[in-house]
Amino acid sequence: MQFNPKNKTSNIILLIASFVIVSLILWNTNSFFKKFKEEERHKMEIWATAHSELLSAPLDADPGDLPLKVFQNNISTPMILVNKDGSTKIHNMPVEKATDTVFIKNTIAKFKSENQPIVIDHLGEELATLYYGNSEVLNKLKYYPLALLLIIFLFGAVIFFFFKTNKASEQNKLWAGMAKETAHQIGTPLSSLLGWNEILKTENINPDITREIEKDINRLETITERFSKIGSLPKLDEHDIVAQTKDAYDYLKLRSSKLIDFSFVSKVENMKVMLNPALYHWTIENLVKNGIDAMKGKGSIHIEIIPDGKYVNIQITDTGHGIPKSDHQTIFNPGVTSKKRGWGLGLSLVKRIIEEYHKGKIKVHSSSKAGTIMQISLKQIPK
The missing domain is CATH 3.30.565.10 (Histidine kinase-like ATPase, C-terminal domain)
Structure with missing residues (x-):
């Protein structure tokens, strides 16, 4: 797409403004993603604290409703709890995977790459380690900038092809106008040739010559008709x-x-x-x-x-x-x-x-x- 020199400054300003707007949207999305990730971290730390309170409470003591509320409210973040004796327990994941040791091992490695594990302790004694992954909402949000860039790219492509098609349409109109003008200009000498050919017919010359000239005149008339039809729907x-x-x-x-x-x-x-x-x-x-x-x-x-x-x-x-x-x-x-x-x-x-x-x-x-x-x-x- 070529810019019109008269509007070059406006086009540059428009491009810079578009770039700034896109950059702000991407920056804001990235900031929101980080903040949301921090919020999930805080939520998991609260969950770990509640679990620590539950593990350290005497068997005959009432843990209260707070730890249970914390456990019940966390239904979106996938977790694997590894106790100090090596036993594991999964949360917010398919139940049938609880005994799959290969799955547990691979998932722990994946969770470690996504988030720092949380150590659950009580009075300095390590009770368990909590490994957790990104929630479904966070995973979807992660791809939002890519989707946004794709939308912007498609929007830009639509604008590009619109201007390209519009330019081609203008060029077609120009060529059609030139073709019609050419047909109009040919008409004047063509009429003169018709007259001269009629004069030649009255002279004592070979009739085959005038017939051939007439054929070529008819051909020129055909060419003129062709050019006059460019840009319009023919009958x-x-x-x-x-x-x-x-x-x-x-x-x-x-x-x-x-x-x-x-x-x-x-x-x-x-x-x-x-x-x-x-x-x-x-x-x-x-x-x-x-x-x-x-x-x-x-x-x-x-x-x-x-x-x-x-x-x-x-x-x-x-x-x-x-x-x-x-x-x-x-x-x-x-x-x-x-x-x-x-x-x-x-x-x-x-x-x-x-x-x-x-x-x-x-x-x-x-x-x-x-x-x-x-x-x-x-x-x-x-x-």
């Missing part, structure tokens, strides 16, 4: 996919190098789909030109139309160097290109035209040792 109408594909194929074949061997096969006739012809022709043109570039101007381009259930597949095959399998998922991303000169927008536009505008699918079948098959799938209109 789809019912069209024959075979005729539209063949029309794009014929135009490209006529204007491509003779070193390219073109072929066209359709296994179906007059299949209707919802289509925007200008954008679909743009798609075929991009895929064919990519194939020609991959073959370095010499090879074969084969276009085949195959029915596939509810869909119809249009396959454009070239005999170029192929695309490594590891790149199949990234070639449709904006800016990805294998050319020394190029912006990497062609396949990105193709994906958008097919998947977003026509609700179809596009995928690649290729390897680094063979050619490439680009397959477009569009939904048929039921007859």
Whole structure:
């Protein structure tokens, strides 16, 4: 995320303020954790004192209600009491673990790492040693700073992607505006070319020349229409996919190098789909030109139309160097290109035209040792 220079000072202040707030929250949480741990220590010392009073009291004496109240109230802190004769007694832990010596030994070692043991004595005589661990509440509190950091991280990630998406949206609007302006600017000389072509038709020249000029003028009109549709939802109408594909194929074949061997096969006739012809022709043109570039101007381009259930597949095959399998998922991303000169927008536009505008699918079948098959799938209109 890049900061706007005009708001750089504000952004720095915001970052510093955020850092200070997070640091204060973490510091306060750590202080609270330590204080809570001290409170548990005091509670355990009271428990040890009550136990000392109970052990040192004569057998016929009444210990009173206070020690019993202390024992009854402590139901959350796990404890192991080791008497001076070596016998042990567990508190606030599963009863079945009381006879498990391995468990007792491991738990004592764990408790010693968490809290300093409390020696229970009376008049200088050691009666027992109390080992205790952290209560469930304290254990949960221990992970609170990590949870807080995770929440802050996720919040920051959301903000980052929001600004990134917002910036990308602004760039898309800019490119769409430039495309529409380009289409508008092309319109003026295009109208002039139409007029000059009509004048040429009245002169004594070969009619084939004016027809070819007219085709190129129509092509420029198509390109203008394409640019004018960028950034807006195009209108789809019912069209024959075979005729539209063949029309794009014929135009490209006529204007491509003779070193390219073109072929066209359709296994179906007059299949209707919802289509925007200008954008679909743009798609075929991009895929064919990519194939020609991959073959370095010499090879074969084969276009085949195959029915596939509810869909119809249009396959454009070239005999170029192929695309490594590891790149199949990234070639449709904006800016990805294998050319020394190029912006990497062609396949990105193709994906958008097919998947977003026509609700179809596009995928690649290729390897680094063979050619490439680009397959477009569009939904048929039921007859």
